[in-house]
Amino acid sequence: MDFIVLGQQIINGLVNGMGYVLIATGLTLVFGVLRIVNFAHGEFYMLGAFLTYYALTLFGVDYVAAALLATIAVAGLGIGANRFFFRPLRKEHEFTILLSSLGLSLLIANGAEELFGADPKYVMSPYADEASEIGPFVVTEQRLIVFAAAAVVMAGVYWFIRYTRMGKMMQATAQNPEGAALTGINTDFVHGYTFALACGLAALAGALVAPTAMLFPTVGSWAVLKGFIVVVMGGLGSVTGALLGGLLLGVVESLGGGYISLGFKDAIGYAIIIAVLLWRPQGLFSVSRSTR
Amino acid sequence: MLNRRITVAALAAATAIGLALSPAAAQQKPPVKIAAIAPLSGAGAFDGQLAVEGMKAMAEVINQRGGILGGRKIELVTYDDKGTPEEGVSAAKRAMEQDNVDMIVGGWFSAVALAQKEVTRDKIINVMTSSQHPNVTEQGHKYLFRLNATSTMMSDTYSKFICDKMKVKSVAFITINDDYGRLEVENYKKLLASCNIEVKGNEFYNRDDTDFTTALTKLKALNPDAIYVSAINTSQGATIYRQIRQTAFKGTIIASAGNMNPKLIELSGPALEGVYCVSLFAPDSQNSSLKQWMTQYKKDFKNEPSFIGSLGAQAVQVLAEAADKAGSSRDYDKIAQTLKSRKWDTLLGQISFTDKGQAMQNIYLVQVKNKQIVSVASGS
Amino acid sequence: MIKGRLPLVVAVLGILPFVVGNAYLQHMLVLWAIYALLALSLNMIVGYLGELTFGHAAFFGIGAYTSAILSMNYGLPVWLGPFAAAIVAAFFGAVIGYVALRIVGPQFAILTLGFGSILYTITNYWVDLTRGPMGISNIPPFSLPGLDIDFTRADRMYYVALVVLLLVAYGCRALMTSRTGRAFIAVRENAPLAASTGIDVFHTKLLGFTIATALAGVGGALYGHYLRVITPDLMSLQYVAALIIMVIVGGKGTIIGPIIGAGIYVALLEALRVVGSLRLVVFAALLTLCVIFLPGGLVSLWRRYAGRQAAGGAS
DSSP states (O other): OHHHHHHHHHHHHHHHHHHHHHHHHHHHHHHHHHOOOOTTHHHHHHHHHHHHHHIIIIIOOOHHHHHHHHHHHHHHHHHHHIIIIIGGGTTSOHHHHHHHHHHHHHHHHHHHHHHHOSSOBOOOOTTSSOEEEETTEEEEHHHHHHHHHHHHHHHHHHHHHHHSHHHHHHHHHHHOHHHHHHTTOOHHHHHHHHHHHHHHHHHHHHHHHGGGSOBOTTHHHHHHHHHHHHHHHHOTTOHHHHHHHHHHHHHHHHHHHHHTOSTTHHHHHHHHHHHHHHHOTTOTTOOOGGGO | OHHHHHHHHHHHHHHHHHHHHOOOOGGGSOOEEEEEEEOOSSTTHHHHHHHHHHHHHHHHHHHHTTOBTTTBOEEEEEEEOTTOHHHHHHHHHIIIIISOOSEEEEOSSHHHHHHHHHHHTTTSEEEEOSOOOTHHHHSOOTTEEEOSOOHHHHHHHHHHHHHHHSOOSEEEEEEESSHHHHHHHHHHHHHHHTTTOEEEEEEEEOTTOOOOHHHHHHHHHTOOSEEEEEOOSHHHHHHHHHHHHHTTOOSEEEEOTTOOOHHHHHHHGGGGTTOEEEESOOTTOOOHHHHHHHHHHHHHOSSOOOHHHHHHHHHHHHHHHHHHHHTOSSOHHHHHHHHHHSOEEETTEEEEEOTTSBEEOOOEEEEEETTEEEEEEEOO | OOGGGHHHHHHHHHHHHHHHOSHHHHHHHHHHHHHHHHHHHHHIIIIIIOOOOSOHHHHHHHHHHHHHHHHHHSOOOGGGHHHHHHHHHHHHHHHHHHHHTTSOTHHHHHHHHHHHHHHHHHHHHOHHHHOGGGOEEOOOOOOOTTOOOOTTSHHHHHHHHHHHHHHHHHHHHHHHHSHHHHHHHHHHHOHHHHHHTTOOHHHHHHHHHHHHHHHHHHHHHHHHHHHOEEOGGGGSHHHHHHHHHHHHHHOTTSSHHHHHHHHHHHHHHHHGGGGGGGHHHHHHHHHHHHHHHOTTOTHHHHHHHHHHHHHHHHO
């Protein structure tokens, strides 16, 4: 019996963790390529979920199409955000850029509260309530989809960065912006699509996770915090780190909440991070900075 | 959202034309200002919105009848307390010192009410609404009133029903970590033990949590016959009910007192069908003042009338009538004395106030049937 | 910048409550003075040490709880509360700083976020001591032995907060012109270089961090005894964000900047009530515009102006 509960908690943790992974990957890419700690990242998660809701209710498309539409739309918004809120500040102090992202985050969150209304929304997915029982374990189809879709997307992102021309340009810009510019890479262009990719991933996370809980305009602040924790734990700028860090955080929270105290779930997550950072300040999976 | 704007604009325009045409100069009299302090942003924003809408609809009903005190209209001034005590205190200060309101309605959350009552103490009539903590009225400040039944009153009624009718042998609790949730668990542990229902466990969650699968997995593993959900916030409540179903819990769900509303039913989906709850608000009641209010509410707002809205409406109704009978909106000794001296026919039925300002209300047992809230039997 | 005019500034600040006249605006003045004090303390870390912290609100909360609990349960005279708050907050600051300051940059920010969040969770769940999410209400207001002054009134409390603010501002100035202050700047600008000139980088940072947390504790005590109600929300990120906004909008690394920033923050949020529910949207928009067009904060306007004056004079 106890073994079943343990297994169930690990499954819960892995699913939640996969949501964190998608959020954190975008954050870590933006940090790696642009050196920006983007506080507004969580708002793109929120927008992804809300746009999915509106695509479902206003256009009447099915859930999968709505999720894709929302992801693409938010990716576009990401390009705009970079263009207007971050590019003008490229040469400024990092705290100034951080405050700009904080301002953007407040702007989107409060604007959303005004625009979407205070009533909680629910993204109706046909897979949300159907519980599949796999042996003694219970998982809803929606949660399986979160995990599977995120796994596929993460493989795609890895392939994109590693093997495509655009991905290699991102790597070059991340390692040495001036050098990359000298070899003829248009770093503005690279920054633009990095933002699009990052915001698209956050929106996809929102669209996937939305049917498991109610939706309200302030969920973004929650998302960005989880993202930060994962990014720092995994190693700033590392996609593999975001993947492993996200899954680890999900499972740790789930087990900590399940076996120690639910109220201390977040605190346990933070305690792990503190331990990790003190042991390996550059994060668990980061490549050494000296290779830069 | 947009539709509501247009409706509001249209209403305003219609009123303006109506006023311009009406020959009487009743408008010369100053309005009676009532402060509506509610959570309008953050986690409790939706419930705050429902509350304020309920108050506005009732103010409209009264104003259409010609207002109070010989033609003075009621004007609501809204403040956002963000659900936090500090903001509640600031809002009350602003209402009293800057906007010079006549009376205050607030205290939707207990923590806010407990802090706010110290600022308004003995200075202004202050009606607390949905907060359930006994301490709000325990000391009995002379201008302080509270409408909702205390959680102790609620759980006394509800536990009798759970013991006698529900046929459950064991219950597990998922509870919000605040004074309301903590007090509920304490009460039920005692009350249910007295009729041999075993309390198998309790998990506290926080006001900003969105995922409850960890807690529910843990509770489900205890194998209780029923899970009691203590949640006031609509969005969190709906998430919990949905996730109970998603974890394939097959037992009974018991909904906490007072938070049943149409939006919650809509959001929770099939999980809430057949679930019982105790409430002061039974939408199918035949009370004429309730019907009038509900008609006005549905005309002005896109949301459905809810418990929390009806409580706001009751606050406005009682204050308006009391001020009218006392013959003043500022003579607080007289208004307080009037409030305590008689019974009041409100949209939620007849109520009276104790010496400490606590309202004695009817408590209904309601059930969700075919996505509607229907009353089952009247309680005390 | 305001060297010769200091007495004038103090005089103006002194008569402000009479000028505004109304109790609610006086309440705003008190909030400004307390926020300005907190912004100055955060500025010590952000502006002088050059590190970003997300845990600062936790020390604000520790100060508020320390003073409230000691004065209510242990009979500590209320006016000693801020001192006790400073000591306890500094203790936590020193311990956390000792652990966290070994790491710099974004990782340091996340470490402080983690410590802040753990302190918040403990406050929220240690119900026997802190009353958890219910918060503590009915905290005794300030009082002076032998004097019958009602310090719950904003026009009285304002002077308490103002005196503390001026003392702290003066202290910051004295510190920054001292050897220690120059060591802070050296560490901020180039830590390895500072180390090579014999500055103990770690202990310099730890000193700055501890002073900053002690000041935040004082701010918390003033806040608690004034509003007379505190909850764990004091430790939430919302307050950290507000303080960061004040420091950077005003101008980090200066003394006048955070004080002005706090004033702008309080005044703007109040003034924007006229736009109704759009209040926070407009606030965020103004904030973002201000950052984009005035990255150095409001004090940079003064520098630009002064620079132009100087250039004009020379020609």
